[in-house]
Amino acid sequence: MDGWEMLKSLGRIFWVGDGNKLRFSGHGDVVVGACGFCSFGATINGGDVSAASNLYRNGVGCSDCYQVRCTNNHYCSDKGVTVVITDSGSGPNTDFILSRQAFGRMAQTKDAATSLLALGVVDIEYRRVSCSYPNKNITIKIDENNNYPYYLxxxxxxxxxxxxITVVQLCETQNFVCKLLDRSYGAVWTTTSPPSGPLSLRMLLSGEDGDExxxxxxxxxxEKWKAGET
Known part of the structure; x- marks a missing residue:
């Protein structure tokens, strides 16, 4: 199926049935949380975001992108929607929790989106895809809970x-001595007693095919990092 995986999905607000499901958030967009993105988690990728259960993978799945399409020929487009995992969440046997906007984008038209949301339960296919952010580089956002210079x-x-991103090292930019960091939760990385001076990162990227x-x-x-800086 060209990388597509079949699963049963749920599209009714807060209604969870049997089997593997997908649902959308009924209160605006997905509430930020388990990835540590704060309000950014609702706006990245133009708001086409999702929470996930199994695909969250203890935080490793944060920022992963998936192309999701429903299979109802009357309402669903072939392209579907590409979403970014920004949180962890599920009901019983729920795999995705899409933002309402993203759920509607699986439809062919606006009218079809209304009908799709009203269906309640739809079948979907999904596959992992590359994330793309034109004119953007990986950005380091200093967390609000840091304590300079003791805790970063x-x-x-x-x-x-x-x-x-499976491994992150913090390195002194002058002599390139590196320290292994801990994944605190989601996409948040931490260390006590960080090196002094300007710092750089080294990240190990791991693919499903074993390529690293x-x-x-x-x-x-x-050098003197502060909470909220990017």
């Missing part, structure tokens, strides 16, 4: 490609 916490935005590669973001962490 940050979240990674605009993860590109279709690989997972180290990358260094172009953005550095300034």
């Amino acid at each position: 916490a940050f979240v990674l935005w605009y993860q590109q490609r279709d690989k997972d 590669s180290w990358v260094v973001p172009v953005n550095n962490i300034p």
